[in-house]
Amino acid sequence: MSNDQESTALPDELQMKFLHVFTQHRNQLYSYIYSLLPNRDDAEDVFQRTSLILWKKFSDYDDSCSFFSWACGVAFYEVKNFIRVAQRKRLQFQDDVIQQLADERAEIPQLKFNQRASALQDCIQKLKEKDQKLVDQVYRGQSPVKDVAEATGTAIQTLYNRLNQIRRQLTHCIDRILSYTGEGK
DSSP, X not given: OOHHHHHHOOOHHHHHXXXXXXXXXXXXXXXXXXXXXXXHHHHHHHHHHHHHHHHHHGGGOOTTSOHHHHHHHHHHHHHHHHHHHOOSOSXXXXXXXXXXXXXXXXXSOHHHHHHHHHHHHHHHHHSOHHHHHHHIIIIISSXXXXXXXXXXXXXXXXXHHHHHHHXXXXXXXXXXXXXXXTOOO
8 A cells, every 4th residue: 555545544434434424415515615616517626626635634523513514614725726726717706705605605504505405496497498498507517608608699798697687586586485484594
């Protein structure tokens, strides 16, 4: 076994514990990262790096604390690092926006996070079909906004404006659903 392998190997019991807690929070962690990066490919890259760091540093994790909170802390710094070194000319959030999103996301308890995600899915289904397609292409798909604009013959700024309107519409819909169910923001 090389020195590199030795430094990242966890004892069997610790491996099992990591896999257990990581599996429980995997989707939430990915969603957290994706909420901080506007591009799915970037979010997946950062998620992979974050997962590896969590694996390597798991022996430092204090299990009296929330694993999800600890993982989000690691992910936050990985997102900031990714944005700092990104050479691509893509839309990136400013540091203060990332900090605000991270703070807001960290305040949402796990249950509320799941409820918001469920409400989001319901609200997406209520969108017009063409808006659902746009959301799928830009946020779930692998298409940069520029490519979608070119493919649809739409000015890129028009597309950004439409996406902003859709995001506001989804936010209002989610808030209505959560206030109706008594869950609030």
